[in-house]
Every structure is written in structure tokens, then in C-alpha cells.
Amino acid sequence: MKSAIHSGPLRVGFAGCGFVTRNRHLPTLRRVKEIEVAALADLDPAALSEVADRYGVSRRHGSAESLVRDSEVEAVAVCVPVGAHVEVALAALEAGKHVFLEKPLALHLEDADRLVARAADFSSRVMVGFNLRWHRNLRAARQIVASGALGRIQSLSTVFSDPVLSRTGLPAWRSSRAAGGGVLLDKLVHHFDLWRFLLADEVKEVFTLSHSGRGDDDTVSVTARMAGGTLVTTLGMDDAFMKHEVTIYGERGGVHVDCYRFDGLRRYGVSDMPGAPRTRLRHFAAMLRESRASLAAIRRGGDFDASYDGEWRHFVESIRSGRPPECGLADGRAAMQISLAADRSRSLGEPVSIASGSTRVPVA
Ligand SMILES: NC(=O)c1ccc[n+]([C@@H]2O[C@H](COP(=O)([O-])OP(=O)(O)OC[C@H]3O[C@@H](n4cnc5c(N)ncnc54)[C@H](O)[C@@H]3O)[C@@H](O)[C@H]2O)c1
Incomplete structure (x- = not known):
């Protein structure tokens, strides 16, 4: 499926409102004008409303599965625990979204390989979160x-x-x-x-x-x-x-x-x-x-x-330019x-x- 393209800031939806989303990504994105935090999702309603209220995000989803179907979201940040990375990333790709995938790729190489193989069928960008x-x-x-x-x-x-x-x-x-x-x-x-x-x-x-x-x-x-x-x-x-x-x-x-x-x-x-x-x-x-x-x-x-x-x-640049990100799935797999x-x-x-x-x- 082809990814939706909007002009203006890239609209990112976060799957997972835990430590990395609330303490790293959302504070950072206040400074990154190329990105708009369009929606948030978490299975835990208390975590979801606390983070969404703090950052003033009105589109809220009770699961990653619902977030990936949100037409206002162009890219999904997969910030759930590692055991759920591959399923959420695959669902986002199937829904036509770009994917920012937190490290590590997966728990098992078989799962990582399943994601790598399937991602090749989509034009969406997938970048792994090696911020260093x-x-x-x-x-x-x-x-x-x-x-x-x-x-x-x-x-x-x-x-x-x-x-x-x-x-x-x-x-x-x-x-x-x-x-x-x-x-x-x-x-x-x-x-x-x-x-x-x-x-x-x-x-x-x-x-x-x-x-x-x-x-x-x-x-x-x-x-x-x-x-x-x-x-x-x-x-x-x-x-x-x-x-x-x-x-x-x-x-x-x-x-x-x-x-x-x-x-x-x-x-x-x-x-x-x-x-x-x-x-x-x-x-x-x-x-x-x-x-x-x-x-x-x-x-x-x-x-x-x-x-x-x-x-x-870099994630936005990679999407806008059509060039692969500096750290894609192959790098995520190698480190894992x-x-x-x-x-x-x-x-x-x-x-x-x-x-x-x-x-x-x-x-x-
Ligand atoms: N790059 C970094 O600096 C950095 C730092 C910390 C964590 N991480 C990575 O980020 C990921 C998340 O880590 P964390 O510390 O934020 O975890 P966390 O446990 O604090 O938060 C994860 C959140 O995801 C929610 N969740 C679980 N399954 C879900 C689903 N299917 N749909 C929606 N929400 C779901 C949980 O309820 C929880 O609130 C991990 O892969 C971790 O390795 C990266």
C-alpha cells in the first residue's frame, strides 16, 4: 500500500505512552517544527490521558491497532515494549504508514526477519531509533x-x-x-x-x-x-x-x-x-x-x-526526500x-x- 502524503509537518502518532515517549520523544518534538504529534495510543488509559493532557494531544486511542488506522496519522512511532514491536510495526506498514521503530528490533531473529521481509513490499520508510x-x-x-x-x-x-x-x-x-x-x-x-x-x-x-x-x-x-x-x-x-x-x-x-x-x-x-x-x-x-x-x-x-x-x-528528511534512513531495518537486525x-x-x-x-x- 502507498503511504498518504500531506504537506506541512509530518503527522506522527505514538504507540505507547511510557518512559521513552514521555521523557524523550515528546519533550524533544516540542523543538522539532517539522513534526506534529497528531495522536497517542496506550493500552493503559491512565498513562494515555496523563501524557495526552500534558502535551495537549486530543486524538487518543486505546490500542496501537486503532492508532494505525487513524487517517490523520502519517507515521507511527513504535514505542511499546520490545515483545510487541514487530506486530505493531507490521500493522502500521499494512495501514500505509511510515514507521519509526524503537530499538531493539525484536526479541527473536525470526520475528525481525519476518518484519524485514514484509517491509520490502511497502514504499513506506522504516527507521530504527538509534539516536546516538x-x-x-x-x-x-x-x-x-x-x-x-x-x-x-x-x-x-x-x-x-x-x-x-x-x-x-x-x-x-x-x-x-x-x-x-x-x-x-x-x-x-x-x-x-x-x-x-x-x-x-x-x-x-x-x-x-x-x-x-x-x-x-x-x-x-x-x-x-x-x-x-x-x-x-x-x-x-x-x-x-x-x-x-x-x-x-x-x-x-x-x-x-x-x-x-x-x-x-x-x-x-x-x-x-x-x-x-x-x-x-x-x-x-x-x-x-x-x-x-x-x-x-x-x-x-x-x-x-x-x-x-x-x-x-533525519526521519522526516528520509520520508520527504525518498532516501533510505541512515539506520534502517538491516542495522537494527545487525545490532540485535x-x-x-x-x-x-x-x-x-x-x-x-x-x-x-x-x-x-x-x-x-
Ligand atoms: N532510544 C532510547 O533512548 C530509548 C529509551 C528508553 C526506551 N526505549 C525503547 O522504547 C520502547 C518502550 O520503552 P519504554 O521504556 O517507554 O517502555 P514502558 O514500559 O515505559 O512503556 C511502554 C508503554 O506501551 C504501552 N503498550 C504496550 N503494548 C501496547 C499496545 N499494543 N498498544 C498501545 N500501547 C501499548 C504500555 O501500556 C506502556 O505504557 C522499548 O522498545 C525500549 O527499548 C528507547
Whole structure:
């Protein structure tokens, strides 16, 4: 079926009025004039009316199935728990809508593949919500890597930690491995995508160590070898303090990104001594050079929040221009496959190559 086209802002309907919709997307979309939030849906009437009242949205639906049939809606944002992603996305495609699909694609590769195969029959755009690809400093780091200035990339190390498990009203699915929560699938899928995005390479094998405390796999360490030989390591935590950083080590220098700081990009020459006056002065000069862009990001809530603006603008651009989005279903599937292989490594206690990775989330 062909998607309906309206002039003016893209009219988006949100399926799911939970954490990501109320705390990330709807606040962001107040700043994105290319998008109008046309309708909201949730199975929980209290969540629906609370969010709809707060954002002044009058078109309200008691289910995603009803939302996708709303003729006022051009694109559907799939923001329900991962177990329902594929069915809602398929219903939206069948109804002729464009789809913004939150990560991860699905719980099982069979479901992801069903979506990928069916999506090929429609002209609608499908974009996966890897917002970190639009983080200003991560994009800059990617360009530096691609320019060859760092030489051969020896290693990439990342950390993504926050106190998710202390959040009031955390839904049960979010800390359950079987339901698709936990750090490996729900959180680190963002960084598995970043590995591919920053290094422009695919993952060959992964090894995972995990600890379960208040939630399944709430603390994990994943090590990997990329096809080109770069070694990668990522630490993910759902029950610790907030930290979100990426360091790239090249044979001729390095880059460090602190995703939560406006002056979060630091470049290092291969012999720079961190903390030495010369190094500090160079970083200070770089911060001054970047100050206009940093101030613009601060006005949008900082670079992390601004990454959501970026992904939404890109979604509209992709629809209006007819060009495929920078992260489509193939990227969503690739990152999810890394999560599943990492989870299999956790359960086997040995390295797992991506080709032999599991296609289902194990429950034990
Ligand atoms: N990109 C990001 O930064 C980011 C951050 C958080 C969550 N997420 C992703 O967003 C998705 C939602 O996460 P969340 O934390 O908002 O979850 P949540 O549990 O807080 O909210 C989900 C909402 O969907 C509703 N729902 C469930 N099935 C529905 C259906 N069929 N129709 C309509 N509503 C339905 C629930 O009642 C609930 O209110 C997940 O896939 C998660 O991984 C992404």
C-alpha cells in the first residue's frame, strides 16, 4: 500500500505512552517544527490521558491497532515494549504508514526477519531509533576515524551506565531477560550499533561476563573482535551511577567522547600526556573553537537530548526526500544479532561467533 502524503509537518502518532515517549520523544518534538504529534495510543488509559493532557494531544486511542488506522496519522512511532514491536510495526506498514521503530528490533531473529521481509513490499520508510548516531560528538568521532587521522584503530572501549533499576514505577519487562529487558538487549544494543557505526566494520565474535542482581544481567562486560581485527570492549550497567563514554585508540592518536558533556570531545596525539599543561591548553582551545555549536546544543538540553532532535529530523528528511534512513531495518537486525550472540556467550561461558549466535533470547 502507498503511504498518504500531506504537506506541512509530518503527522506522527505514538504507540505507547511510557518512559521513552514521555521523557524523550515528546519533550524533544516540542523543538522539532517539522513534526506534529497528531495522536497517542496506550493500552493503559491512565498513562494515555496523563501524557495526552500534558502535551495537549486530543486524538487518543486505546490500542496501537486503532492508532494505525487513524487517517490523520502519517507515521507511527513504535514505542511499546520490545515483545510487541514487530506486530505493531507490521500493522502500521499494512495501514500505509511510515514507521519509526524503537530499538531493539525484536526479541527473536525470526520475528525481525519476518518484519524485514514484509517491509520490502511497502514504499513506506522504516527507521530504527538509534539516536546516538545523531550525537554531535559521536558523529565527529566517526569522521575523525574515517579520515584516517588516527591511523589503524587498535581498540574501542565504551561504557553506558545509569540507575535504571532505581526508577520509580519501572515496568517488570525492563529487568527481565525473557521479556527483553536487561542490559544486553535493551541498553547495549545502542552501543553494539555504535561499534558498527564508528568503526564501519562488522563484529566477528563476542565474549560476555554478566552479573544479575536486582535485575537479570544488570551489569555486563562484553568484549569483541571486529572483522578487521579491532578489539572492542563495552561495560553496561542498569544499577550504577550515570556514565556514557566512548574512547577510540588509534596507532597515531585517540578520541574520547563523554556523551553527557557539552565539551565532551577530546582528541589526543599519540604522545600527549593527559593532564600536562600543553595538552590541557590544546583542549581548552578546542573547547573555545567549538563554543558556538556547544551553546546551540546546550539550548536543546545538551548533546545527548539533541541526538533525539537529530534522529527525528533525519526521519522526516528520509520520508520527504525518498532516501533510505541512515539506520534502517538491516542495522537494527545487525545490532540485535550482536546482542543475541552476547547473550549466548553469557549463557555458555565462552566466546560466540556472530554467525553461530543464538536467534532467541535464552530464558536461563
Ligand atoms: N532510544 C532510547 O533512548 C530509548 C529509551 C528508553 C526506551 N526505549 C525503547 O522504547 C520502547 C518502550 O520503552 P519504554 O521504556 O517507554 O517502555 P514502558 O514500559 O515505559 O512503556 C511502554 C508503554 O506501551 C504501552 N503498550 C504496550 N503494548 C501496547 C499496545 N499494543 N498498544 C498501545 N500501547 C501499548 C504500555 O501500556 C506502556 O505504557 C522499548 O522498545 C525500549 O527499548 C528507547
